[in-house]
Amino acid sequence: MIDFELSPELTTLRDRVETFIASKVVPMENDPRQTPHGPAEELRLELVNLARAEGLLSPHAPVAYGGLGLNHREMAVIFEAAGWSTLGPLALNIQAGDEGNVNLLNQIATPSQKERWLAPLARGEVRSVFSMTETVTDGAGADASRLNTIARQESDDFIINGQKYMITGVPGAAFNIVMARTLDSRGEDLGASMFVLDIDCPGFSVTRMLDTIDANSPGGHAVVRFDDVRVSADRLLGNLGQGFRNAQVRLGPARLTHCMRWLGAAKRCHAVAAAHASVRHSFGKTIGEHQGVSFMLADNEIDMHLARLSIWHTAWLLDKGEQARDETSIAKVYCSEALGRVVDRSLQILGAIGITRDTVVERIYRDIRPFRIYDGPSEVHRHVLGRRILGRHTQV
Structure with missing residues (x-):
């Protein structure tokens, strides 16, 4: 229990x-x-x-x-x-x-x-980058198996070529963990692998900074290129060809920690909205006394409470050493959507103030919206969960 x-x-x-x-x-x-x-x-x-x-x-x-x-x-x-x-x-x-x-x-x-x-x-002395997502038209995104970035083995080194899209935090970072499809010297596919590159290594470049609705990550988001980037074998992170397996070591818990942080942000927005609803008057009473607003505040509390329960349950499973694949997907989908609703309602309660920068809600509203997309869009998690459900219930 x-x-x-x-x-x-x-x-x-x-x-x-x-x-x-x-x-x-x-x-x-x-x-x-x-x-x-x-x-x-x-x-x-x-x-x-x-x-x-x-x-x-x-x-x-x-x-x-x-x-x-x-x-x-x-x-x-x-x-x-x-x-x-x-x-x-x-x-x-x-x-x-x-x-x-x-x-x-x-x-x-x-x-x-x-x-x-x-x-x-x-120690907080440096920042880092994780490079997996590729171009929007042809490459790895939610489907990581479509990796087009190649690391070809050459003697004891690897030569990396490819392009990545929506890579967070490059300007000002110290190093970059890169996912690439690995080929041996004969061109045989060895599977995906991870490599650690210095951010200023020869052949690595930022080709474009992306203008996005969120602004909470230092260095923003960029399109980057790898042109004959040479890395030595000691830069291989984990075992050769185990990149996808190792990615889950990172992505599963990271989905849950996203939920934890955004719960705090949603809680802040709710507090701002509730405070405003208690002092703003309309039609003879505070707006919080009108059912339309009080119901939104109640729904905020419900969504945050259930989000916290989902987070705690999944965290408990992870602490027990369980993989919790379904649970991290469930938490990610529910929290990203439920907490987005909390922020949206809070902005609505604030009215005209909500769309200005007079409160922090406008900023959080912009920052939280991408949560439904990164680390796997809600639709992809639902698709994967649906396939697993069918696999467990093929016979009745």
């Missing part, structure tokens, strides 16, 4: 995070160092230093590398608290995709690779 009671230690940590976010991070939300392509690196480092001084940095990372070593259920509580501010995850060094890359490196990297890349990433 799932234990929903928080330990005294976790309660204290949550309270410390909430105080830190409210007192130190929220006042920086209008910092001019935020750009259409995300917060500037100078701002990120300033936020990270604030969290480090409070002993709150990298709650997800192993203690051996400077983190707090929390399990998934503990992360659910702390990530939600951090998500209250648009800059909260950045301050605690739990922003996607650095957070996912910390988990990936911790799970499959060699000891020397961990010292080289995981340690500075966990």
